[in-house]
Amino acid sequence: MAKWMSVAQVKEKIEESSAEEVTARYLEVIGKSKINGYLTVSDKALEQAKKIDKEGHSGPLAGVPIAIKDNISVVGLPNSCGSKILEGYVPPFNAHVIEKLLAAGAVVLGKTNMDEFAMGSSTETSHFGPTSNPWDLERVPGGSSGGSAAVVAAGEAPFALGSDTGGSVRCPAAFCGVVGLKPTYGAVSRYGVVAYANSLEQVGPLANNVEDIAVLMDVIAGYDRRDSTSINNKTECQKSLVDDVKGLKIGVPKEFFGEGIHPDVEKAVWDAIHKYESLGATWKEVSMPNIKYSLASYYIIAMCEASSNLARFDGTRYGFRENAENWHAMVSKTRADGFGTEVKRRILLGTYALSAGYHDKYYLKALKVRTLVKQDFDKALSAVDLLMAPTMPNPAFKIGEKIEDPLTLYLSDVNTCPINLAGVPSISVPCGFTDGLPIGLQIMGKPFDEPTVLRAAYTFEQNTDHHTKRPPEVA
Amino acid sequence: MITKEDVEHIGWLARIEINEQETVEYMEKLNSVLEYFGQLDELQTEDVAPTYHVAEIYNVFREDVVEECLPQETVLANTENKQDGAFRVPKIG
Numbered sequence: 001m002a003k004w005m006s007v008a009q010v011k012e013k014i015e016e017s018s019a020e021e022v023t024a025r026y027l028e029v030i031g032k033s034k035i036n037g038y039l040t041v042s043d044k045a046l047e048q049a050k051k052i053d054k055e056g057h058s059g060p061l062a063g064v065p066i067a068i069k070d071n072i073s074v075v076g077l078p079n080s081c082g083s084k085i086l087e088g089y090v091p092p093f094n095a096h097v098i099e100k101l102l103a104a105g106a107v108v109l110g111k112t113n114m115d116e117f118a119m120g121s122s123t124e125t126s127h128f129g130p131t132s133n134p135w136d137l138e139r140v141p142g143g144s145s146g147g148s149a150a151v152v153a154a155g156e157a158p159f160a161l162g163s164d165t166g167g168s169v170r171c172p173a174a175f176c177g178v179v180g181l182k183p184t185y186g187a188v189s190r191y192g193v194v195a196y197a198n199s200l201e202q203v204g205p206l207a208n209n210v211e212d213i214a215v216l217m218d219v220i221a222g223y224d225r226r227d228s229t230s231i232n233n234k235t236e237c238q239k240s241l242v243d244d245v246k247g248l249k250i251g252v253p254k255e256f257f258g259e260g261i262h263p264d265v266e267k268a269v270w271d272a273i274h275k276y277e278s279l280g281a282t283w284k285e286v287s288m289p290n291i292k293y294s295l296a297s298y299y300i301i302a303m304c305e306a307s308s309n310l311a312r313f314d315g316t317r318y319g320f321r322e323n324a325e326n327w328h329a330m331v332s333k334t335r336a337d338g339f340g341t342e343v344k345r346r347i348l349l350g351t352y353a354l355s356a357g358y359h360d361k362y363y364l365k366a367l368k369v370r371t372l373v374k375q376d377f378d379k380a381l382s383a384v385d386l387l388m389a390p391t392m393p394n395p396a397f398k399i400g401e402k403i404e405d406p407l408t409l410y411l412s413d414v415n416t417c418p419i420n421l422a423g424v425p426s427i428s429v430p431c432g433f434t435d436g437l438p439i440g441l442q443i444m445g446k447p448f449d450e451p452t453v454l455r456a457a458y459t460f461e462q463n464t465d466h467h468t469k470r471p472p473e474v475a
Numbered sequence: 476m477i478t479k480e481d482v483e484h485i486g487w488l489a490r491i492e493i494n495e496q497e498t499v500e501y502m503e504k505l506n507s508v509l510e511y512f513g514q515l516d517e518l519q520t521e522d523v524a525p526t527y528h529v530a531e532i533y534n535v536f537r538e539d540v541v542e543e544c545l546p547q548e549t550v551l552a553n554t555e556n557k558q559d560g561a562f563r564v565p566k567i568g
Contacts, residue, residue: 088553090553092545092549185528185529185530186530186532198528199529225537228532229528229530229532229535231530231532293515293518296512296514296515297515299508299512300512300515307489311490314490316556316562316564317550317553317554318553319553321554321556326567326568327565327566327567328490328567328568329492329565330564330565331490332486332490332491332492333492335490335491335492336491336492344491344501345501345504345505345508347489347491348482348485348486348491348501348505349508351485351488352477352485352505352509355485355488362512364525365515365520366515367525367527368518368520368523368525369515369518369523370525370526371524371525371526372520372523374526374529405507406504406507406508410508410511421526421529422529423528423529
């Protein structure tokens with residue numbers, strides 16, 4: 001059985017052999033893993049696959065295995081969010097996206113490593129140690145959905161789910177040479193996904209090709225009344241997969257090619273844009289003057305929302321608890337020992353930015369800047385169909401290289417976080433390599449125009465071979 | 476600028492115990508991030524409305540009817556600290 005298979009190939013294999021055999025093969029590959037991509041391998045996966053063989057299943061993903069980020073609730077599997085504070089916690093309910101996947105016949109292989117509570121861009125803040133980048137085991141896979149991207153790149157799952165608050169699907173997709181989509185805000189229900197910053201995050205698919213992203217989107221997207229920001233506006237993604245970009249208007253925002261960008265990244269992205277031109281699209285430079293303020297606005301909003309969301313982790317109802325003489329001391333000690341340094345930093349900064357005397361200076365200001373960033377997107381996307389830019393300004397960095405200084409790490413999100421402020425869809429697709437490390441092209445579209453984003457990504461893939469390259473170290 | 480006293484105060488507000496050495500470390504790291512955030516002061520935003528989220532939906536209600544919920548024993552299954560069908564915690568003060 002081939003190590004890297006598309007979903008269509010997996011389905012063929014299941015037809016030829018069985019769901020059990022396919023799942024067993026993935027579990028075997030996971031057993032030999034060198035990357036620490038999974039936190040939990042499901043002991044029910046084989047059973048699930050056998051049941052599908054025995055009883056049959058008419059769903060679009062019957063017997064197809066999938067990896068799930070460890071902040072998306074799956075009944076019976078631990079849900080650690082990469083944190084000590086959720087030690088021993090097993091969710092009693094499924095996330096909406098898991099209900100959808102199980103109804104489609106998918107087999108959950110396991111839960112993948114992530115930055116603690118999705119706070120990071122390298123998967124290094126995980127309580128369970130970093131995941132390695134399959135292209136260079138000494139480098140980070142990106143984050144926070146680093147485990148999900150790495151296991152897909154390493155052939156340990158055909159595809160995976162991640163979550164994207166400020167780039168957490170697209171960053172690891174770019175660093176690991178896979179495809180990752182952040183859907184439009186409201187397109188996918190967040191019910192059962194542990195909240196970090198609600199107004200910014202979406203669940204998103206990661207896969208080895210654009211078609212599999214569309215397959216997964218058609219399963220997980222759609223209205224869910226249990227998420228009050230769910231929007232009833234489902235688009236059919238697979239239908240949009242047409243190899244044609246003639247007449248498509250592309251905007252290239254120069255602010256995404258800022259200081260510090262790696263020259264090979266810049267060149268690979270421009271090569272991609274010229275490829276689109278050769279295929280019949282047109283491009284022009286556009287200006288988005290407030291993009292440079294996105295990072296500060298994003299981090300203030302994310303930290304403020306996090307300080308409120310993470311208040312629920314108090315040792316009372318689940319997870320780790322420190323003993324102490326009274327309630328306040330118990331909660332304070334539990335949180336001191338249960339959370340890692342970066343999570344505590346963000347909670348403290350968020351608490352500060354929301355506290356009396358600072359609310360207007362930081363939080364309200366950031367929300368107003370968010371309006372300006374959103375207006376930049378609205379204006380740019382009124383003149384063109386799509387925007388294109390590098391996903392990450394640089395390729396994957398070394399484990400340990402940026403972890404000491406939080407600001408240095410935050411700066412790596414400069415091209416991904418503006419998209420979450422505006423809520424638009426954005427995909428990262430492989431568009432080249434520098435010194436053996438993958439480079440990602442970011443394609444951004446209008447709200448709920450995933451079809452155009454996917455059509456452009458699909459056309460690029462049909463006319464290039466970057467997505468067919470596999471990491472030699474894990475081959 | 477955040478002072479040591481500020482760090483202690485927000486540590487209390489956030490219910491995160493912080494020791495003496497950590498207070499200094501947090502103070503330095505938090506100040507460097509806050510300094511970066513200060514760049515937003517360059518922008519004039521008096522006439523700009525805040526965006527709390529981009530979904531154009533407001534007041535999402537449902538009918539006020541009782542629905543099925545998780546059984547009590549399932550809810551309590553994730554902790555050893557329970558008594559008489561409730562979560563057990565130390566006294567408040």
